[in-house]
Amino acid sequence: MSEAVIKHIADPHPVTGVTNSKLGIWCFIASEVMLFGGLFSTYILLRTGAGADWPIGSDLLNVPLATLNTMILITSSITMVMAWASLTINKFGAYKKYMTLTVLLGVAFLIVKSFEYGMKFEHHIYPSKNNFYAIYFVMTGLHVLHVIGGLVVNLYLLLPGSKLWHKAPEQFMGRIEAAGLYWHFVDLVWIFLFPTLYLL
């Protein structure tokens, strides 16, 4: 059986002008926008339906912890883009350093989130309590799943997946760019979740 070759993963496709992997990750991100869009739409529907009965997020949720998590994710976005930028000047050691920081910041986000969820569960607050907590847990829970997914990919690209740099550097840079685009998208979602759920 001949080995299947995926074309244009390191060089741009002549029709689109971008690599197939880049087009692929953007199509995936577009589908993710619609996934979270459906949930934001649900939030608007619930909130407009409840009128004045809808609680203010800052009265119920931990704003300092969420602000800390916002800063953690923003910082992880710059370390991620620095990991990619380091490869553009062939500094593999710097890539490893920045990618390690990105992974650690992702873990820090999950630790802070676990404290936040833990405090809610201690007070027997679950998604079934009311519509506010239902949409809060669904949206932040789905976001957490995305952070975990990104962490798994980043950890792979930091450890076993990084061997590709020595064999096919252009292809490896494409993978880091794709992983970075996904990670920045996860940051983007949080940028909107934070004021929507925690402050308004």
Added chain:
Amino acid sequence: MAHSQADYQKHVRTYIGVFLALAVLTAVTVGVSYIDLSTGPAIILAVFIASIKASLVMAFFMHLLNEKQVITSLLLLTAFFFGVLMILPVLTSG
């Protein structure tokens, strides 16, 4: 996509600038939430600041400023349908 050292330094300065802007805007987001505004203006202000932050991330960290047309066209289509999703509940609520 190899860069020269000078290009790299220029990019790093941009990334640090964007990071600082995001940090300041996060502080502004939290700060304005303490201003006593009614729900409507508070939502508009918060979403406006979040949109500026999102634009910075997309333009500079995701490199959309220099992206090929196939990607920007795909995202414009996505943005249109995302907009429809946001407007639908407002239009349909009694």
